[in-house]
Each structure stands twice: as structure tokens, then as C-alpha cells.
Amino acid sequence: MKTETNARLSDTGDEGSTGAGVGDAALHDSEGVQWVLQPRGTPARRGPKHFDHSVRKGIRLSDYERFLGADARALKQLFPTGPARLWGATPPSKKDGKAAAVAGRRVGDEVLFYAEKKFIARARILGLVRNQELAEAIWGVDGKQRTWEHIMALGDVVEFDVPAQPILEGLRLGDSLRSLTLVSAEGRARFLHLIDQSAPVGPGSIDPSPCRGAALRRDDVFRALSRLKTHTKDQRPSRHKPITLLWAIGRLAAEQGRMVEWQTFRDEVGPLLRDFGLPDSRVTPEYPFWHLRSSGLWDVEGMEDQKATPTPSKLTAARASAGLSSNAAKVLRRSLARAEAIGLICSKYLGDIDREEVLKRVGLAGYASASGEIPDGGRGGGPVPRRPGTSSQLDRDPRLVESIKVMYEHACQVCGSRVETKYSYYSEAAHIRGLGKPHDGPDQLSNLLCLCPNHHVEFDRLAIYIDEDWAVRRNSTGAVDYQLKRHADHVIEQEHLRYHRGLCGVSDRST
Ligand SMILES: [Zn+2]
Incomplete structure (x- = not known):
């Protein structure tokens, strides 16, 4: 896959x-x-x-x-x-x-x-x-x-x-x-x-035109992200650089400063490398601190350029600092680019570790799901009130929820099945791009799908996605499971599906 x-x-x-x-x-x-x-x-x-x-x-x-x-x-x-x-x-x-x-x-x-x-x-x-x-x-x-x-x-x-x-x-x-x-x-x-x-x-x-310039930088950033050079150990690529980048993106999302002094970096990134790095790999935060520069996404300040990795004590003495380059930060402050970058890093470099756990640790928990809701009862932060106990946990327009269910007569847009209850049928209205932080999707029909509970969970937790041709694909294999069923009166916004694909790590940035 x-x-x-x-x-x-x-x-x-x-x-x-x-x-x-x-x-x-x-x-x-x-x-x-x-x-x-x-x-x-x-x-x-x-x-x-x-x-x-x-x-x-x-x-x-x-x-x-x-x-x-x-x-x-x-x-x-x-x-x-x-x-x-x-x-x-x-x-x-x-x-x-x-x-x-x-x-x-x-x-x-x-x-x-x-x-x-x-x-x-x-x-x-x-x-x-x-x-x-x-x-x-x-x-x-x-x-x-x-x-x-x-x-x-x-x-x-x-x-x-x-x-x-x-x-x-x-x-x-x-x-x-x-x-x-x-x-x-x-x-x-x-x-x-x-x-x-x-x-x-x-x-x-x-x-x-500023658009062209922005597109250029964005392209550079994604090219660099998809081609990180990582050391390999027993044929497994080291996770130090991708984890460090996620941590840095987490800082951006929290609107913290771009550059971080070495000692803070060590104290924050060190434990992440210990917990999510390859088993038995040494915890050496100085490596990503220094060597991420080769990606073009990263700046180090306060140290003379040199070939060898500086020792931690040298970094301390020099009060060196590091962080995302200003171009990378500029691109990754935008929501779609950020979602796509996080999806890309997770699926390309961190496929075999617990995505929810690592995202939570770097302050990006909401990016583990399309709704932005956090499975263990935590929350992504942000101002949107959530009602405890309801299945959707967000204040949203109940008439929209009702109208999408009526439009599809409770049939799942993915599999077509209807969950029967004693007196009627049951279905769920799923936001493609979650409301509130961090995704900030709109509460509109064009951002809603009518799904059965199983496919709602799979869609929300990024196990399936919908491609440009409305095929429902399994994220783990790319295989087409179904063709999305669409009612003639239901206009689904492709941009929202694109955002969802970004979270899934299957973005189409060239468009
Ligand atoms: Zn279904």
C-alpha cells in the first residue's frame, strides 16, 4: 500500500x-x-x-x-x-x-x-x-x-x-x-x-502574482516532505526527522514561535523520539535538529556550518536554535496544506506506529480523524461547543442532519445498506471536513454524507476516502470498495473531499 x-x-x-x-x-x-x-x-x-x-x-x-x-x-x-x-x-x-x-x-x-x-x-x-x-x-x-x-x-x-x-x-x-x-x-x-x-x-x-509565488513555495515544501532523507536501521527508515517535523507543525498549529532553542528542543523532542523512534534506536535529538537542514524545510541559527553533527554541549554553549524555515512555515500555516502535510508525513514515514498517539503528543490530535473529535474523550481544542453524550458531539444544524437522511432514505452512500430499527431506519450524517477546530469545515449539505455507522467510523477515522471520480477507496490498499451514491439534489463539494484525502495522506496537490 x-x-x-x-x-x-x-x-x-x-x-x-x-x-x-x-x-x-x-x-x-x-x-x-x-x-x-x-x-x-x-x-x-x-x-x-x-x-x-x-x-x-x-x-x-x-x-x-x-x-x-x-x-x-x-x-x-x-x-x-x-x-x-x-x-x-x-x-x-x-x-x-x-x-x-x-x-x-x-x-x-x-x-x-x-x-x-x-x-x-x-x-x-x-x-x-x-x-x-x-x-x-x-x-x-x-x-x-x-x-x-x-x-x-x-x-x-x-x-x-x-x-x-x-x-x-x-x-x-x-x-x-x-x-x-x-x-x-x-x-x-x-x-x-x-x-x-x-x-x-x-x-x-x-x-x-503572489499566487504563483505561493504555489511555487508550496510545491517545494511538499516535494521536500515527500523526499526526506532518513537513515535506515535494519532496513527500516528512522522516524526522527518525520517526528520532529510533526512536532514543529504542532507548534505552528498552536501559534507558537518558529525557532526553538536547543535545550527546549531537546526536552520536547527527545521524549518523542524515545517513545516513537525505532525500537533500540538511540535518542539523539541533535541529529534531526542539525540534519533536517538538508531537507530545505529547516533552519538552524547560531552555529557555524560544519560537516559533523555538533555535540549537545556545543549546541547548548552556542545557544543554537532551530525550526521550520520561514517558507515552510508560511505554507504550513494554511489549513489545507497543513492537513495534507500531516497526512503525508504519517502515511509515508510513520505508517506502522499509532498515529493517534503521536499526533496527540505533538498537539495535533484532531488530525487523526475527519471530524476532529478525539476518540478517548479529549478534544482538539477550539471554541466549538460539543455536547457530551450525543453521537456527533458538535453543535450543528439539526435540520441539515435530518434533510440528508431523508434525501437518502437512510441508505448509506457508501454501501447502500439501511440499518433497520423497530419503527424506522437509522443512519448518520457525517461531516466530510469536521466542524470546529482543527478542521473548520462548514455546516452545509455540501459537506455532509449520509452513512451507516460502520462506514461513518471508517470515513471519520480515515480508513476510507473518496477519490476525484467518486470511487470509495480503502486507504490501506487504494482498492475501490464502492462507488459513492449521490442524489441528484446533493451537491458535494470536491474541496472538502480533497481536504479529507489530505488527512488520509493521499492528497492531490498538483491541481
Ligand atoms: Zn455503509
């Missing part, structure tokens, strides 16, 4: 690759966003002109129709409406860094354009094609009759001005960038903060 779920998550992790048929194979092996450092080229080589033409403005594919060849379909799918933003590289002539970069870059990677000791723009690789005719038509040929035939299709272009030196020297690439260079996801994670802190430059910037 895990493989199915995971494969699906990473499939949807990269926008732009869908259906285009470019770079798909590379995508599946990738372990995180890499950097492709790309010199823009000097004026003598028409670098600024090319950049303005094919990246800043972008080309119209229709102007180049007869050069597109076999890539026509893929490129049109990548750029269905607006301009196509493209950049290319000449074929590498020898086995060097450039050859490695051309071969190793992947769809989803981030390109940093470099000029005059600065990084001047970033972009996302949406597709990779090799097309000599198209390259010649756009950029011409150089003195050796070569052209930029290794083409990157780019999205999410943002221009800025960032001094390149700290990044290049940090990566041991010298003080200026001479050639196309690939930087590992880990290397990128270490220096990403130097790029992201820089605000896009005003008038000249492209794609300034």
Missing part, C-alpha cells in the same frame, strides 16, 4: 511534467530540487538580449511552429496560452561540470541565472527537450556553428539581484560562475535562504 500511495504523491509533486512527456523518467528518481546555475552570457555573446527575448518576454510558439518538430505537442502542453520561456545550452564538448549538469538536471529543478557576480533570476524547469532546429531559430549559432540545442522550458520566473559570491564560495565553486553547473539538493538547501530572502525586483520582474 505504501508504495502505491508514495508513488502517487511524488507523481503529483511536480507541476508542469504532467502529460508533457518531457523529463518524466528523471523525475521519478529525483531526491529533491537541485540548482542549475546558469550563466546568462555576456553582451558580446548576446546574453542580455537572448535573456530578454526568450526568458523575460518569452517566445510565441506559433512564431516557431515549423521548427518545433517532435516537441510541438509537449511544448504546447507546457505553454498552452502564454509565452514560452526557454533557455538552452550548447552540447558539452568534453566530460566536465557542464556535461554533468546537462545530463543531471531534472524537471522540477530550479535554475539560477548568473551575470556579473550576481544571481539575477530564478526559474523552474518545466520540461527538457533537445531540438537543434528550434534552438537555431531562436538563438542562432555561435562562432563554432553550435547552438543551444539542450533546451529548458521554464516557469515561475522571478528576477532579483543577489550577490553570488557567498553562495558560490559556500559551494566551493570559486568567486565567479563560468559554466553551467549542477548543485545537489543538499547544497541548494544550505544556501536557499540567501535567495529566497531577496525580494523580487519591482518593474522588471516577471510573474509577479
